[in-house]
Amino acid sequence: MKGPRVTALLNFLGLSDVSGGSIWRALAAECIGTFFLVLVACGSTSRGWNEDYAPSVLHIALCFGLTVTAMVQVTGHVSGGHINPAVTVGLLVSGQVTLLRAILYILAQCVGALAGAGILKAMTPDEIGALGLGSVSLGRSMTAGQGLVVEALISAVLVLVVHAVCDLGAKEPVGCSKVAASPGPLAIGLAVGTCHLLAVPYTGSGMNPARSFGSAALAGAWENHWVYWVGPMLGAVCSALFYKYVLQERKVEQIMPQV
Numbered sequence: 001m002k003g004p005r006v007t008a009l010l011n012f013l014g015l016s017d018v019s020g021g022s023i024w025r026a027l028a029a030e031c032i033g034t035f036f037l038v039l040v041a042c043g044s045t046s047r048g049w050n051e052d053y054a055p056s057v058l059h060i061a062l063c064f065g066l067t068v069t070a071m072v073q074v075t076g077h078v079s080g081g082h083i084n085p086a087v088t089v090g091l092l093v094s095g096q097v098t099l100l101r102a103i104l105y106i107l108a109q110c111v112g113a114l115a116g117a118g119i120l121k122a123m124t125p126d127e128i129g130a131l132g133l134g135s136v137s138l139g140r141s142m143t144a145g146q147g148l149v150v151e152a153l154i155s156a157v158l159v160l161v162v163h164a165v166c167d168l169g170a171k172e173p174v175g176c177s178k179v180a181a182s183p184g185p186l187a188i189g190l191a192v193g194t195c196h197l198l199a200v201p202y203t204g205s206g207m208n209p210a211r212s213f214g215s216a217a218l219a220g221a222w223e224n225h226w227v228y229w230v231g232p233m234l235g236a237v238c239s240a241l242f243y244k245y246v247l248q249e250r251k252v253e254q255i256m257p258q259v
Helices: 004-011 022-043 056-079 085-093 099-122 144-166 184-203 209-219 227-247
Strands: none
Touching: 022 056, 022 099, 022 184, 022 209, 085 099, 085 144, 085 209, 085 227, 099 209, 144 184, 144 227, 184 227, 209 227
């Protein structure tokens, strides 16, 4: 007979959670969702098609926000629609997904991001691709510490919105599958777009470690790359804990007086 500590550990690890056939559908959803995010949204940052063409911050923010909206709608009912390691870590911290599922999700997201970046590079002329296809870097005079703060804050906004959409009171087995319900995808997409409006000049608005990784791998741009992992993860953890212990409404059992 298993003790409560052993049971709690097994539940946290999630061995049974990843042993069924549905995990493969969820991993495929995370992979394809991140694939299209990188392919479409990072493609919107391409410039140099003619002398006058360069995407504006609004252009990029809209493309990222709308692409995230679409992909969360597509994958939300299958995997929870994370398509972002920071979101996965945030939901792990708040108890919405198990450790093994979180690890597998992050691997699938990185594979999808690499594939998306690879296809984007292959279909883009070399002279255009050489100018950068979504690879992120710190803005002029920005220090790594400042970039870390920006990435943490914008990721915290996203993870707060995700938790609000999910309603932590409902323990969904795949980690917040309620995210696919309207207006969840739109709210998440708006959070992404809004944060891009702020952060593109500062850090390029990585906000998503897998998206930053895919673009960096294809461009070979690894300078300060750690900022785009540590910042979003730090923001996600703080945001998840804040929502769980401060904002989440707790049900209080009514104590009946003895007579």
